Amino acid sequence: MMAQKHYNEIDFMRSILIMLVILVHIVNFGNLYPSLKAGILSFMMPAFLFITGYLVNINKNFRQFGLYIIQILLPYLVMTVGYMWLSMYLPVRDGIKNMDLPTIYRVVFVTSIGPYWFLHAMIVCGIIYYISFHISHKLSTIAKLSLCAGIMIIVSLYTPFLSISVAAYYFMGVCVRSLAKGFVLSRCANLWTIIPFVLLIVNHDFWNWGTLSVLACVLCFISFTTEIYRHTKGKLKRSLDYVGRNTLPIYIFHPIFTMAAKFYLPLFNFDGTGILHSMVTVALGVLGSLALAYFMDRLKLSYIFGKQKILR
Secondary structure, three states: OOOOOOOHHHHHHHHHHHHHHHHHHHHHHHHHHHHHHHHHHHHHHHHHHHHHHHHHHOOOOOOHHHHHHHHHHHHHHHHHHHHHHHHOOOOOOOOOOOOOHHHHHHHHHHHOOOHHHHHHHHHHHHHHHHHHHHHOOOOOOHHHHHHHHHHHHHHHHHHHOOOOOHHHHHHHHHHHHHHHHOOOOHHOHHHHHHHHHHHHHHHHHOHHHHHHHHHHHHHHHHHHHHHHHHHHOOHHHHHHHHHHHHHHHHHHHHHHHHHHHHHHHHHHHOOOOOHHHHHHHHHHHHHHHHHHHHHHHHHHHHEEEEHOOOOO
């Protein structure tokens, strides 16, 4: 498998998705617009999983790939335990009541908490992906994909460590990377795909991750965002590219800012729509997370997460 070429279109998609991640984790936004939040959630993380499966590079030796896993595992452990502790005192829907060893074990290794389930899924799926493609050089690509799918199904059926719906979207990204030359879906870029996309996400019957409608939403999202990217210019384009390259630190740190949003919510009482509060919180979530990553890099604290630098 050849090293993956960098596609700025994917950075653009990821920048949009990470801002949506912050948006749906704002408690006030969810309270005011529960249906809109549910519609966004129906495609947002499947799209992230699909793109992640596509981007993961398993063309590495065991040590290199082990380092990749460690660089996800360390921030996952640090932020999950920190989020658990904060959830006992701050308004978190899936918070814990007691921070004892059984609870820590259950949350860290099985259920996860808050947005950090995604890092857990990256670790489990990434390990399965790597093992499947390195178990034998004699196997064809289809055979390796079949083995990968089989292991994911077994793990999802007989262990609590992986959901089949989560694995499915990650696996589809793996398939595109393994079988296509380049990011083939970008060749289907077209603004017209917004029409079926919108019609699907406004109907709650199409929100189940186990339905083909969600896959259709993901493909439509990739299609029209690729076309939008081609018409984006200048500083906005460069800024979104930068955000898209640095979704990991934003994903890790944004809960700090969505939790803090509760405390300055009274300042926005004049806006009954909650839109301005949400916009400010998304902006703070992005810029604040990048600032935290910057200072960690400067102070050499990024080694806590197994990285020399967090920012790319």
